[in-house]
Amino acid sequence: MIWNTMMGTSILSIPWGIKQAGFTTGVVILFLMGLLTLYCCYRVVKSRGAIPFTDTLTWEFPDVCQYYFGSFGRWSSLLFSMMSLVGAMIVYWVLMSNFLFNTGKFIYNYVHHVNVTDIGLSTNGSDKVICPTTGDTPPSNQTVDLTLGNRTDFQQFQMWWSKTDTVPLYLIIVLLPLLNFRSPSFFAKFNVLGTVSVLYLVSLITYKATRLGFYFNFRWNEIGEYFVPDFRLSFPQLTGILTLAFFIHNCIITLLKNNRNPENNIRDLSVAYLLVGLTYMYVGVMVFGSFPSPPLAKECIQQNFLDNFPSNDILSFVARIFLLFQMMTVYPLLGYLVRVQLLGHVFGSIYPGVFHVLGLNIAVVGVGVLMARFYPNIGGIIRFSGAACGLAFVFVYPCLIHMIALYRSQQLRWYSVIIHVSIIVLGVGNLVAQFLM
Template sequence: MAAASVDTSSWEFPDVCRHYFGKFGQWSSLVFSMVSLVGAMVVYWVLMSNFLFNTGQFIYNHAHNVNVSDSEFGTNGSERVICPYPNTDPGGNDTISTLYLSSSGNGTSDVNDFQRYWSKTNTVPFYLIILLLPLLCFRSASFFARFTFLGTLSVLYLIALVTYKAVRLGFHLEFHWFDATQFYVPEFRLLFPQLTGVLTLAFFIHNCIITLMKSNKHQENNVRDLSVAYLLVGMTYMYVGVLIFASFPSPPLFKDCIEPNFLDNFPTTDKLVFVARAFLLFQMITVYPLLGYLVRVQIMSQIFGNHYPSFFHVLMLNILIVGAGVLMAKFYPNIGSIIRFSGATCGLALVFVFPTLVHMISLRRQGRLSWPSAIFHSFLILLGIANLIAQFFL
């Protein structure tokens, strides 16, 4: 896209924006790039807090013979599914209102003491700082890249878990258009922009794809490898999402009870779900520093021309990132809303506006921009704007 004499092989998208739009394009694309990456890191912190809390809760209950009995807000039978927040905001409490604890070996005060020091929102997000803040300060992220294979194992286990649960629960879908009940599942809802906001961030990798793939041994296979990666990710999202939605028992529960983190719809005593949480927790602990490395490379390189100017600079940046994660995990641990707002915001600039403008400017300079092409690409920009605006009215 740049002049033939300019080597663009190592350019990230902020460099492309700088070439076409000057300093404004460079810094604005950097800001929106940080919205996506930091937004993903915030979601990771919320999820890690959730997984660590439930993992610790399972171990404590098992070690102290604490029995968990569910109220009517759940299904009966060998495969329990619960609605954790039937009447409250999912971010409002860290104790499931439909659960009552009774211990055969310890007094109630012991349970209360544990809950005081092991709270999903008040303590556990701060415990993660002790482990993750030092890891973020590593100069190189190659050590954590060695553990990326755990992501594959986690995904395979998650697919197997979802398949097993779906077989045990069966499908619960009702599509009676003219004789609908309160459990009717409509084919279309006005809340669909929530999905488009989430998907924008879920499939967004434009701002750091060069950084991720420049270390590949066979660079000529990058397009093929990236295409396969997108295909596998999309198939995984579809498989897990469709099966969980279809098998969620409605009746007696409602589909609206499905949590953004669907593992929360299973009791803390579920051993298979406990293993899934432990897998995902360890995977995220290894991936989180990689995301921090991408943030550091982009910010420090743009400001100082060096991705590791000093330990003090890196530490200050990491404290800001970790602080954002802790605050959101404590006051607003709703991963669905975090993903869709950050996704729609960064997606407006880096998915809809800047790539479209770069493409049209490049065609115009070559004298190949036609009116139908200009109208079509302008429509894409309007879609991005509408996608962002719609998030604030849902």
């Protein structure tokens, strides 16, 4: 359950993050961030038990923050929780626009027998990999070589089926009504789609890697632009992504609350983090390592690695279909959590009125549409939102609460202060570094 909940859209940006950090540095950072976030999550789970003379069985982590920090803890935890949820919904909207665009493009080209060539360098063979753009600009997925079909109709299709101009608006028709449901129980039934999507992605990556092979060359003088660096100064971009990739701290108490054997909570949490870390490591290393040799450089790896496969790749088309339907069922669940936390705190009711709910949903959807239109960079969105919400829930609050609890019980030691203050400093540095890279 924890593995299924934690696995999300960040998995698509892990290979790009490793590219930004350098291969060796990226692998080490992924391992260390997994351990660090696991420890902080452990501190969250243990935070209720340190409160004396109070029944905390029904408490969530924001309640613990309110106990220690008063109204500031309550409202600040709400703010950062909203940042994580809304940030996830924005990433979902950008990705759903991407998947819907590529799905529609594949279907149109197949039905109308249109043969097109994607912009940019590419490899040859049946397992083609493309470099649609250079740098970190999202790929436009435009087409240039029209060999079959009616050119006028194709141009009309491109005008009405644009990744940034029209497709994000089409999603409103489907998703905005779904956000207004009173209960998310219907969408919760499709939670298994998340597991199926991740398993299919892993299978796709394994198949492509066996077909493409691996390419590494760490000797700069011999290989020039195809050199694979061990370290890059832009490594904080990966730490920002991983903060959100391993983020489950605001709901871990809820997930473990109904565990049949509560004494196994820490074991289950550790196993879940191990599985998530291994999944991220496998995806990141396999995609990075199997990315082809010249004429393509590792720098071509996109923020969404599926964009490195051409629009007519059938296996990638199936992956996008899986992910699109999964996200369309998870998106209303995220919207429900936003409604519960925000309206519940402000109005004391999760459904104070139809206009309150509709206004909130329009605002959230509007932000997603604007980001999909003007800043469709999922890597950037993930790392900024991850570093921001992680500052409070991953680094600051768990460490401060633990030190305060030790101080009140007269068990606080100097080495514990150094360790936990250092973790807080790392969290602050992680956020600041996102604006410098």
